[in-house]
Amino acid sequence: MKIIKLTTNNQTTVLAQAVACLQKGGLIIYPTETVYGAGVDATNPQAVQKLLSYKTRREGKPLSIAVSDRKMASLYVEINQQAKNLYQQFLPGPYTVISQSKNNLAPGVASEFNTIGVRIPQYELVVKLVQLLQQPITATSANASGKKRPYAIADLLNNLSQKQKNQIDLIIDAGILPKNEPSVVIDTTLSTPLTMRDTREQYSTTAKAKPRISVFISQNDQETQELAGKILLKYWTQLKTTGLIIGLDGELGAGKTIFAKGIAQFLQIEAKITSPTYTYLKEYQYNRHQVRGNFYHLDLWRVAAAQDLHSLAIDQLCQPKNILAIEWWTQATSLLSTIKPKLLLKIEVLKNNHRQITLIEN
Amino acid sequence: MNSPPLLILAIDTSCDETSAAVTLGPVVLANVIASQVNLHQSYGGVHPTIAIQAHLEKIEPVVKQALARALITPAMLDAIAVTVGPGLAPALEIGINFAQKMASTWHKPLLAINHIEAHLLAVLAVPKNKKLPIKKILAAKKTQQKIPSTLSKHWSEVIMQTNCAHKASFPVLGLVISGGHSQFIAVTAMGKYQILGETIDDAAGEALDKVGRILGLGYPAASVIEKLAKHGNPNRFQLPLPLANTKTFDLSYSGLKAAAHRSIQELETQGPLNQVDIVDFAASFQSTVFKHICDKLNKLLADNKMKSALSNTAQFTQIWLGGGVANNIKLRQMICQTLKPYALSLQLPFEKRLCGDNAAMIGVAASYQAKKKPLIAFDSTADLTSTLFDRRPSWSITDQN
Numbered sequence: 001m002k003i004i005k006l007t008t009n010n011q012t013t014v015l016a017q018a019v020a021c022l023q024k025g026g027l028i029i030y031p032t033e034t035v036y037g038a039g040v041d042a043t044n045p046q047a048v049q050k051l052l053s054y055k056t057r058r059e060g061k062p063l064s065i066a067v068s069d070r071k072m073a074s075l076y077v078e079i080n081q082q083a084k085n086l087y088q089q090f091l092p093g094p095y096t097v098i099s100q101s102k103n104n105l106a107p108g109v110a111s112e113f114n115t116i117g118v119r120i121p122q123y124e125l126v127v128k129l130v131q132l133l134q135q136p137i138t139a140t141s142a143n144a145s146g147k148k149r150p151y152a153i154a155d156l157l158n159n160l161s162q163k164q165k166n167q168i169d170l171i172i173d174a175g176i177l178p179k180n181e182p183s184v185v186i187d188t189t190l191s192t193p194l195t196m197r198d199t200r201e202q203y204s205t206t207a208k209a210k211p212r213i214s215v216f217i218s219q220n221d222q223e224t225q226e227l228a229g230k231i232l233l234k235y236w237t238q239l240k241t242t243g244l245i246i247g248l249d250g251e252l253g254a255g256k257t258i259f260a261k262g263i264a265q266f267l268q269i270e271a272k273i274t275s276p277t278y279t280y281l282k283e284y285q286y287n288r289h290q291v292r293g294n295f296y297h298l299d300l301w302r303v304a305a306a307q308d309l310h311s312l313a314i315d316q317l318c319q320p321k322n323i324l325a326i327e328w329w330t331q332a333t334s335l336l337s338t339i340k341p342k343l344l345l346k347i348e349v350l351k352n353n354h355r356q357i358t359l360i361e362n
Numbered sequence: 363m364n365s366p367p368l369l370i371l372a373i374d375t376s377c378d379e380t381s382a383a384v385t386l387g388p389v390v391l392a393n394v395i396a397s398q399v400n401l402h403q404s405y406g407g408v409h410p411t412i413a414i415q416a417h418l419e420k421i422e423p424v425v426k427q428a429l430a431r432a433l434i435t436p437a438m439l440d441a442i443a444v445t446v447g448p449g450l451a452p453a454l455e456i457g458i459n460f461a462q463k464m465a466s467t468w469h470k471p472l473l474a475i476n477h478i479e480a481h482l483l484a485v486l487a488v489p490k491n492k493k494l495p496i497k498k499i500l501a502a503k504k505t506q507q508k509i510p511s512t513l514s515k516h517w518s519e520v521i522m523q524t525n526c527a528h529k530a531s532f533p534v535l536g537l538v539i540s541g542g543h544s545q546f547i548a549v550t551a552m553g554k555y556q557i558l559g560e561t562i563d564d565a566a567g568e569a570l571d572k573v574g575r576i577l578g579l580g581y582p583a584a585s586v587i588e589k590l591a592k593h594g595n596p597n598r599f600q601l602p603l604p605l606a607n608t609k610t611f612d613l614s615y616s617g618l619k620a621a622a623h624r625s626i627q628e629l630e631t632q633g634p635l636n637q638v639d640i641v642d643f644a645a646s647f648q649s650t651v652f653k654h655i656c657d658k659l660n661k662l663l664a665d666n667k668m669k670s671a672l673s674n675t676a677q678f679t680q681i682w683l684g685g686g687v688a689n690n691i692k693l694r695q696m697i698c699q700t701l702k703p704y705a706l707s708l709q710l711p712f713e714k715r716l717c718g719d720n721a722a723m724i725g726v727a728a729s730y731q732a733k734k735k736p737l738i739a740f741d742s743t744a745d746l747t748s749t750l751f752d753r754r755p756s757w758s759i760t761d762q763n
Binding site (some may be wrong): 251252253254257258271272274275277278279280281282283284301302311312315349 | 377414415448449450451452453499540541542560561562563564565567568572576581616619620621623624670753756
């Protein structure tokens with residue numbers, strides 16, 4: 001691998017070398033206003049495969065791409081009104097806007113929902129690079145999945161395996177980058193924007209205390225299931241590390257079990273998800289991208305006494321890689337004071353038979 | 363066919379009920395269901411609870427009472443049978459642990475039974491009657507004498523005479539309709555099952571209980587709906603028939619449940635529901651719930667008839683009905699109507715308690731399972747048995763190992 005140090009004078013030569021490398025299907029490491037990124041030509045199938053083997057463990061998440069402007073973005077994704085607003089307000093800038101793919105990129109870039117994250121970095125070098133290449137490049141962060149955020153090349157290389165280092169063709173070293181937060185990721189493919197990642201929140205004391213509330217409209221069962229999947233994709237890492245509890249509220253027929261089916265779909269569970277009203281609890285094993293765990297589907301409709309709940313040992317069920325979805329959550333909140341769901345969903349039936357789904361993230 | 367009947371102690375703790383029974387072949391010598399018996403209870407609760415504590419406290423007295431009523435001792439048993447699934451995992455474990463302890467103590471074989479299969483085979487249960495040489499057979503078991511083949515033959519003949527389901531040639535079509543299950547099961551041989559259709563969301567009994575609660579009928583509401591529906595107008599409220607245009611034999615009640623809920627809400631905007639409204643709604647809703655089953659049953663039978671004419675597949679010879687909702691007279695009537703053009707008979711368990719959750723049906727199912735392989739006394743130290751009797755909360759009836 002070649003390392004070029006970026007100086008105030010050599011931008012043109014650096015760009016020329018980077019473009020040549022990318023055109024040959026090479027993988028480059030480049031600086032942005034957030035962290036170092038790993039880039040390949042997003043329209044080149046072999047190059048994208050190379051990046052995927054470098055990055056590993058996508059587990060359904062999209063690879064984001066960097067483009068030079070909104071016009072270029074619109075060649076590769078459907079930009080709806082929500083996305084238009086975000087592009088207008090925040091791009092170029094440290095934001096990744098997820099939209100529906102137009103299927104013009106190499107396989108492997110889009111998420112399991114066929115969505116793509118788009119970046120227009122506020123970093124001249126990258127924008128120029130894309131303009132010269134005339135193709136979008138991947139904008140995923142350069143670190144191996146789960147490793148330290150790459151603000152310096154030395155940090156990056158120290159945390160890579162030899163195999164990964166062998167995949168890199170060119171590194172543009174711009175020194176130590178200012179420790180800005182990685183981009184805020186927002187999914188615009190639902191009825192309302194869903195923030196998938198916002199690491200700035202940990203610094204705000206008010207944001208930490210208040211739960212985040214989002215309201216979605218679903219027009220049919222399929223949309224509800226897709227919403228469930230996208231929310232779970234956001235919480236997938238947490239599910240693996242600590243387990244996840246989701247409370248489901250809504251009157252009879254609102255669609256709580258449909259949401260649970262969406263969870264099962266995301267987890268790639270093939271068994272039919274049916275109502276657990278009579279057994280209180282149904283358990284399903286899942287295997288998603290080589291991660292194995294249990295999905296516990298609970299229904300408290302028939303629970304009348306605290307001792308009934310005690311028997312279910314709900315707190316013991318919540319382990320890493322396990323997810324609990326509890327229907328009729330409000331039925332037993334007084335009895336469940338020790339258990340706090342991470343996510344609470346309230347589903348209401350609207351006059352036109354659509355559903356209003358309120359997501360409360362605690 | 364003429365093998366001597368097995369004396370089995372059966373236990374079921376698959377969900378709310380704690381039940382123990384003693385069966386001799388398909389004959390029910392005792393069937394004890396905790397909630398229906400006056401057991402000393404140290405905690406309140408009118409309706410069954412899932413409290414593990416409740417199962418733990420009830421299991422021993424219930425087993426003792428079953429043995430006492432059957433007038434037998436554990437030493438006389440040929441085997442012990444216990445529900446291993448499907449059901450609620452921690453509840454199943456109570457029954458399994460108790461059964462394992464008993465099997466170890468008395469050196470008896472242990473049989474793992476599927477709860478749905480038991481509901482299906484409940485139609486084969488036979489009540490005690492004078493024609494059956496029960497005393498003779500029990501006496502032989504007490505003294506551990508071999509039962510003469512003439513006695514076994516006589517026994518089998520009386521069973522056949524008493525219960526038509528025993529005369530059935532396969533295949534038979536089974537329906538298990540309860541609060542937790544709604545399935546159409548093809549029985550091609552004893553122990554060989556195929557699910558032809560089942561609910562993709564709620565069970566029929568559940569739909570009745572849930573809508574009944576909205577109507578203010580309390581819980582469990584299904585039997586109250588049945589009583590009120592007798593006086594109601596089933597045509598007053600039009601509710602959508604689920605999956606009317608799909609070709610599968612699956613059932614679905616969540617849409618109907620939601621439609622009923624909306625209907626009731628609309629009705630309530632005009633003022634609180636009066637007696638007539640409630641009674642009519644109960645009739646209309648129940649009628650639609652059962653129409654859905656009969657509609658799919660009809661499609662299934664028509665398909666079966668056509669297939670048997672085209673290829674060499676056999677036609678169903680009988681219909682077996684089981685599960686708590688099977689107690690509903692209206693459902694039975696509607697099914698019989700549906701069966702008329704096919705000239706098929708409907709077989710039902712001989713009494714109400716055999717339809718709901720109970721251990722006698724477990725014993726009946728066990729008596730058939732036991733014929734398949736030689737019975738070996740349960741050994742709690744053997745590795746083999748450790749997974750064989752693990753609780754299987756999602757065990758499907760088609761999964762027979």
